[in-house]
Amino acid sequence: MDIVIRNGTIITAGGIFPADVGIVGERITALGEELRPELGRRLHGVVELDATGCYVLPGAIDPHVHLQMPAGHYVSSDDFTSGTVAAALGGTTTVIDFVEPKPGEPLLDALAKRRTEADGRVAVDYGLHMTVPTWHAAHPKELDALSEVVEASVPSFKLYLAYEGLRLDDAQLYRVMKAIAGAGGLPIVHCENGPICEILRAQAVAQGNTTPIYHALTRPPRQEAEAVSRAIDLAALAGSSLYVVHVSCAEAAARIAAARLQGEPIYGETCPQYLTLTVDDLDGPHGERFVCSPPLRSQADQAVLWDTLARRDLDVLATDHCPFTTDEKNGIATNGRPRPDGHADFTAIPGGLPSIEARLSLAHTLGVRAGWLTLERWVEICCTNPARIFGLRRKGQIAPGLEADLVIFDPDRRLTIQAGRTLHERVDWSPYEGLVVQGWPRDVLSRGRVIVRDGEFVGEAGWGRFVLREQG
Ligand code: MN
Numbered sequence: 001m002d003i004v005i006r007n008g009t010i011i012t013a014g015g016i017f018p019a020d021v022g023i024v025g026e027r028i029t030a031l032g033e034e035l036r037p038e039l040g041r042r043l044h045g046v047v048e049l050d051a052t053g054c055y056v057l058p059g060a061i062d063p064h065v066h067l068q069m070p071a072g073h074y075v076s077s078d079d080f081t082s083g084t085v086a087a088a089l090g091g092t093t094t095v096i097d098f099v100e101p102k103p104g105e106p107l108l109d110a111l112a113k114r115r116t117e118a119d120g121r122v123a124v125d126y127g128l129h130m131t132v133p134t135w136h137a138a139h140p141k142e143l144d145a146l147s148e149v150v151e152a153s154v155p156s157f158k159l160y161l162a163y164e165g166l167r168l169d170d171a172q173l174y175r176v177m178k179a180i181a182g183a184g185g186l187p188i189v190h191c192e193n194g195p196i197c198e199i200l201r202a203q204a205v206a207q208g209n210t211t212p213i214y215h216a217l218t219r220p221p222r223q224e225a226e227a228v229s230r231a232i233d234l235a236a237l238a239g240s241s242l243y244v245v246h247v248s249c250a251e252a253a254a255r256i257a258a259a260r261l262q263g264e265p266i267y268g269e270t271c272p273q274y275l276t277l278t279v280d281d282l283d284g285p286h287g288e289r290f291v292c293s294p295p296l297r298s299q300a301d302q303a304v305l306w307d308t309l310a311r312r313d314l315d316v317l318a319t320d321h322c323p324f325t326t327d328e329k330n331g332i333a334t335n336g337r338p339r340p341d342g343h344a345d346f347t348a349i350p351g352g353l354p355s356i357e358a359r360l361s362l363a364h365t366l367g368v369r370a371g372w373l374t375l376e377r378w379v380e381i382c383c384t385n386p387a388r389i390f391g392l393r394r395k396g397q398i399a400p401g402l403e404a405d406l407v408i409f410d411p412d413r414r415l416t417i418q419a420g421r422t423l424h425e426r427v428d429w430s431p432y433e434g435l436v437v438q439g440w441p442r443d444v445l446s447r448g449r450v451i452v453r454d455g456e457f458v459g460e461a462g463w464g465r466f467v468l469r470e471q472g
């Protein structure tokens with residue numbers, strides 16, 4: 001063996017037990033009591049990690065991140081290196097980002113280009129989802145290419161029901177879902193009713209209601225729930241499964257739970273921000289920072305989302321990490337100049353929040369310790385389900401033969417969240433600033449290599465690889 005993790009408590013989706021973990025090369029090779037490295041290997045420097053008092057978890061998987069994502073005058077502030085280093089420090093050993101093809105750009109060309117941005121720069125393994133925007137949905141040649149995209153290890157497709165240029169109408173959504181199902185892929189859908197939001201936004205602006213709170217008031221829960229229902233029904237008509245990203249409210253969660261009760265293959269995701277922040281944050285002194293879509297909701301919605309996660313009608317806790325600096329949130333473009341068109345109202349604020357680093361710990365502190373989640377369920381929603389749903393066959397669990405992506409998590413370590421100090425995301429604020437979390441990763445392994453040691457990053461940019469994924 002090359003590495004033995006001793007005396008830890010293994011936490012998996014299926015159970016909790018004390019065991020040592022043996023690793024050779026990139027794989028887990030043994031799981032048992034008091035593993036002894038072979039004598040010969042010991043002479044050649046087997047690394048022993050003592051996990052006494054700690055949990056040993058599968059490396060966490062964040063299947064919804066936006067690193068160096070262009071958004072109008074802005075680019076999300078974490079690049080593939082800074083974002084994956086922060087992810088690693090927080091116990092996340094695989095991220096899945098997005099390809100966003102431009103009108104007229106073939107899907108496969110856009111995929112190749114996005115890979116050149118990430119390959120050689122990521123500190124942990126990464127995958128990509130393919131976006132099918134409005135232009136591509138209308139071009140049969142592009143829909144024919146979906147099976148080639150699946151073969152290129154990108155078997156999940158991001159579809160939008162909001163945002164002009166991305167948004168699919170009912171006919172497009174149906175056609176694209178049918179093509180995705182035919183190619184053996186999974187549609188993952190941003191469910192908000194774009195046209196309704198546009199009407200409400202225009203009304204608010206016309207009435208001079210331009211402060212950040214109107215971002216939430218013009219994207220009410222019911223329009224999200226409507227879009228979730230529509231996606232569920234069109235997926236059924238198209239013979240497709242469906243993954244709903246960033247479920248933010250009780251009403252949308254209820255639509256998913258009802259479909260699952262009927263046995264429909266619907267997956268649901270929520271994010272830390274919807275479990276911990278509320279619409280009131282948009283009314284505070286830094287309201288502009290908290291603009292994200294769907295918007296933050298009420299405390300009552302939070303309780304329902306926690307409960308739905310616990311009851312297993314939501315499957316995944318992902319971040320939707322999409323950081324913008326305070327300047328960017330206030331209308332200073334990424335190039336440092338004021339936006340040429342000014343920043344007069346909430347509709348111009350770049351949307352998205354950072355949280356790639358604290359997800360696992362937030363879910364431990366506010367989910368497990370607060371009594372919403374069992375330890376097993378915590379691992380299931382952060383590690384095991386994302387691997388299963390997104391076709392990462394060798395990740396998300398701890399068993400011989402699987403890749404040695406592992407987190408030694410100290411459940412007693414306290415940390416005060418402070419952007420730029422205790423966090424390593426490349427952004428000058430955190431939505432969780434000042435929050436004291438209990439439980440933080442001590443050591444992190446990516447494919448058998450220690451990349452975080454005692455809370456310090458010791459890996460390297462370029463270590464991460466593009467992951468092989470198989471759907472179904
Ligand atoms: Mn979205």
Ligand code: MN
Binds near residue numbers: 066
């Ligand atoms: Mn997103």
